[in-house]
Amino acid sequence: MSSVAPKSADGTPSNANETAIREGRARARAVIRDWDLTRAYINGEWREADSREKLDVIDPAKGDVIGGVPFMRTSEARRAIDAASEAFPAWSTRLAKDRAAILRRWRDLLETHQEELASLITLEQGKPYDQAMREVVGAIAYAEWYSEEAKRAYGQTMPATQRDRRVVVQKHAVGVVAAITPWNFPLTMVVRKCAPALAAGCTVVVKPAEDTPLSALAAAKLAHQAGFPPGVFNVVTGLPQPIGEALTGDERVRMLSFTGSTEVGKRLMAQCAPTMKKLSLELGGNAPFIVMDDADIDVAVAGAMISKFRNSGQTCVCANRIFVQDGVYDAFVEKFIAASNTQTIGNGFIPGMELGPLINRQAVAKVERLVQNAQKAGATLHYGAELPADGHFTRPLVMTDVPLDADCFDEELFAPVAPIYRFETEDEAITLANRVRTGLSSYVYSRDVGRIQRIADRLEAGVVGINDGTTSHEGAPFGGVKESGQGREGGHWGLEEYLEPKYLNYAIG
Numbered sequence: 001m002s003s004v005a006p007k008s009a010d011g012t013p014s015n016a017n018e019t020a021i022r023e024g025r026a027r028a029r030a031v032i033r034d035w036d037l038t039r040a041y042i043n044g045e046w047r048e049a050d051s052r053e054k055l056d057v058i059d060p061a062k063g064d065v066i067g068g069v070p071f072m073r074t075s076e077a078r079r080a081i082d083a084a085s086e087a088f089p090a091w092s093t094r095l096a097k098d099r100a101a102i103l104r105r106w107r108d109l110l111e112t113h114q115e116e117l118a119s120l121i122t123l124e125q126g127k128p129y130d131q132a133m134r135e136v137v138g139a140i141a142y143a144e145w146y147s148e149e150a151k152r153a154y155g156q157t158m159p160a161t162q163r164d165r166r167v168v169v170q171k172h173a174v175g176v177v178a179a180i181t182p183w184n185f186p187l188t189m190v191v192r193k194c195a196p197a198l199a200a201g202c203t204v205v206v207k208p209a210e211d212t213p214l215s216a217l218a219a220a221k222l223a224h225q226a227g228f229p230p231g232v233f234n235v236v237t238g239l240p241q242p243i244g245e246a247l248t249g250d251e252r253v254r255m256l257s258f259t260g261s262t263e264v265g266k267r268l269m270a271q272c273a274p275t276m277k278k279l280s281l282e283l284g285g286n287a288p289f290i291v292m293d294d295a296d297i298d299v300a301v302a303g304a305m306i307s308k309f310r311n312s313g314q315t316c317v318c319a320n321r322i323f324v325q326d327g328v329y330d331a332f333v334e335k336f337i338a339a340s341n342t343q344t345i346g347n348g349f350i351p352g353m354e355l356g357p358l359i360n361r362q363a364v365a366k367v368e369r370l371v372q373n374a375q376k377a378g379a380t381l382h383y384g385a386e387l388p389a390d391g392h393f394t395r396p397l398v399m400t401d402v403p404l405d406a407d408c409f410d411e412e413l414f415a416p417v418a419p420i421y422r423f424e425t426e427d428e429a430i431t432l433a434n435r436v437r438t439g440l441s442s443y444v445y446s447r448d449v450g451r452i453q454r455i456a457d458r459l460e461a462g463v464v465g466i467n468d469g470t471t472s473h474e475g476a477p478f479g480g481v482k483e484s485g486q487g488r489e490g491g492h493w494g495l496e497e498y499l500e501p502k503y504l505n506y507a508i509g
């Protein structure tokens, strides 16, 4: 049976753990203090809310207040749009190599301060420190990619169709971009949107998630040091709805780049319609994880563990439905439950911690609702670690015998809960995998390359992990189909999102 974080002999959390938590929190709170992460960033200045109100920031592992950011609303959002709009002409016409150089400095500052940034992520989002460090490394990778891609916004010439005509295609920055980001990767989601936007010559107003605003403010602090001119990069913190209405309703904002739930994505999409904004929407997932009976079971179990439990299941690409073919079902279930039940759960500052808390109480209530629904429908529950004393934790859980009509088949769990479903044929697996409204990530385990290709061809998804539970790559076009959104982030695809082609037709006489 697994346990909460490693304990001392008498069963209380070891002094070493308590010391690690205390020291980790102290390091992160020193970053908040020394970097003065208490004000939003508008037009190159650090600003309070007009009302002087503050929005508390909570440590999800302890449930206590660890910081406060400006509780901004419409007026401050409008000032950020003013700044971004005024900065756009100069920034968009600046030489690409100059934009690239500033992005490179931003990238280097992210790397120089990666330990401070990782501590901040663990404190405000809860993920274990080594996962937070991997998030910072991911953010650095995106910043690096777009510091280079900034110089590759290439145009084209078209073969003449008339002897006295020439056609030249140019690329132009879209304009002011509103970037609204989620809490599960509070740094990477900001960099993954802003780096390509800034590389393309756009200016940006970021509204981070209210649960995790500090990482976005830290990114702004480093962007300021990197030399982004005033108004080019802005971060507004506060009440989502009025800020969102200001950003989506203002005709000067030419694009919305949103990462978050499908529900909110649909709402924001509708709010953008009156001013016809360009959209990049990275929305909800519900990833199928398919294990065929010729798969290497140990490889499949290892992949399912990473895909399911990374960030305590709070990623858009987590395995949300694990489908195992009849012939290997019992073997897979036995090994997967054993692996799941050895995981430690606790404060992310404890060295080697595997599972941190969920982001807030609402997230815990949602997963409890989905588990109760599945159990009532007939699922068998195989619980892992006991819960730590405080914080927003939920126990790691494997569910077998899950009925196909359980709510968790269609809803994103966003928790360390793994429903397993049995299937018989390849066609049945694909039909079940596609029987949802989203299509972001998916996984297939087999050692038959023809079977893998047949399944990958038919999966309704933007990403297919093949014998691999992790699929992130800064150069790949990340994004989904159906209600997982539209547009792509990463690689040249990510830069193109923030560019508009314009063709010039020359009569040459």
Ligand SMILES: NC(=O)c1ccc[n+]([C@@H]2O[C@H](COP(=O)([O-])OP(=O)(O)OC[C@H]3O[C@@H](n4cnc5c(N)ncnc54)[C@H](O)[C@@H]3O)[C@@H](O)[C@H]2O)c1
Pocket (backbone or CB within 6 Å): 180, 181, 182, 183, 184, 185, 207, 208, 209, 210, 240, 241, 242, 243, 244, 245, 259, 260, 261, 262, 264, 265, 267, 281, 282, 283, 284, 285, 315, 316, 412, 414, 440, 484, 485
């Ligand atoms: N596709 C991806 O790349 C990706 C990445 C991470 C998370 N997600 C998805 O995000 C969801 C979890 O993140 P979340 O809980 O932060 O999502 P969420 O939709 O609740 O919030 C996302 C962002 O939208 C803001 N927001 C919420 N309501 C708003 C409104 N009315 N107006 C303006 N802004 C508003 C929030 O403050 C936050 O900044 C999951 O569904 C997950 O799959 C997708």
Ligand SMILES: O=C[C@H](O)CS(=O)(=O)O
Pocket (backbone or CB within 6 Å): 184, 185, 314, 315, 316, 317, 471, 472, 478
């Ligand atoms: O949560 C969504 C992220 O996009 C996951 S990942 O960073 O792409 O793996």
